Amino acid sequence: MPLLEIENLASGYGDAVVIEDISLAIDEQEGLAVLGRNGVGKTTLMLSIMGHAAQMSGALRWNGTDVSGLPAYARARLGLGWVPQERDIFPSLTVEENLLIAGRPGRFRLADIYGLFPRLSERRLNMGDKLSGGEQQMLAIGRTLMTNPKLLLLDEPFEGLAPVIVEELERTLQRLRRDEGFATVIVEQRAEDALRLSDRAIVLDRGRIVLSGQSSELLADFDRVQQWIAV
Numbered sequence: 001m002p003l004l005e006i007e008n009l010a011s012g013y014g015d016a017v018v019i020e021d022i023s024l025a026i027d028e029q030e031g032l033a034v035l036g037r038n039g040v041g042k043t044t045l046m047l048s049i050m051g052h053a054a055q056m057s058g059a060l061r062w063n064g065t066d067v068s069g070l071p072a073y074a075r076a077r078l079g080l081g082w083v084p085q086e087r088d089i090f091p092s093l094t095v096e097e098n099l100l101i102a103g104r105p106g107r108f109r110l111a112d113i114y115g116l117f118p119r120l121s122e123r124r125l126n127m128g129d130k131l132s133g134g135e136q137q138m139l140a141i142g143r144t145l146m147t148n149p150k151l152l153l154l155d156e157p158f159e160g161l162a163p164v165i166v167e168e169l170e171r172t173l174q175r176l177r178r179d180e181g182f183a184t185v186i187v188e189q190r191a192e193d194a195l196r197l198s199d200r201a202i203v204l205d206r207g208r209i210v211l212s213g214q215s216s217e218l219l220a221d222f223d224r225v226q227q228w229i230a231v
């Protein structure tokens, strides 16, 4: 049974339908990349999974149980971990307070996050608004890991970051999947990076899946991806 299964999902905001007829499944420990141009509905798909968008039809199952009716906090408690594009760090709390406030029992505790991101340990007494973009992203990921999720959903984690930081984050995300067994969904504009980090990928256009396959195959035939994502 897949960890997360989406069947014929339609969702959006108010009366506006953004996502139309999307079906997909994510297994435990699997990595999925969600690709597509600006505004095609990638973030809306993530928000629908997390319970922050309006679901008009279809089913959303977590370990076989339909969670369509559950509010966002209840989905988070089940093991859905969301790292938003805006990072949503509390500016007037320290790095450590930002991490501790999210903590829930499980494998990942403060020391584990500092082990994963030594830079956060060095900055642990810094206020949330006194961090570089890369440090903010590490904190956003670390804070979500403190909730001990089974599935990690990341919305454009590399946006605006220097290449050396992107490489560091990529290594960490790979470690989380290979060594810690997290399932991950990564929304990225940097399609090649996302394909390298995932097992499978879907490409969205106007709220629908227009291409899907194994990431290695899509990387080998990148022109097919490019035709949907080139601006």
Ligand SMILES: Nc1ncnc2c1ncn2[C@@H]1O[C@H](COP(=O)(O)OP(=O)(O)OP(=O)(O)O)[C@@H](O)[C@H]1O
Residues within 6 Å of the ligand: 013, 016, 018, 036, 037, 038, 039, 040, 041, 042, 043, 044, 045
């Ligand atoms: N809160 C909202 N209320 C109404 N419409 C919204 C809202 N958020 C997004 N939209 C609309 O939904 C559509 C899809 O947006 P979405 O952010 O999901 O796309 P995206 O593929 O993630 O793009 P980006 O790469 O720019 O984040 C767009 O037309 C957008 O204007």
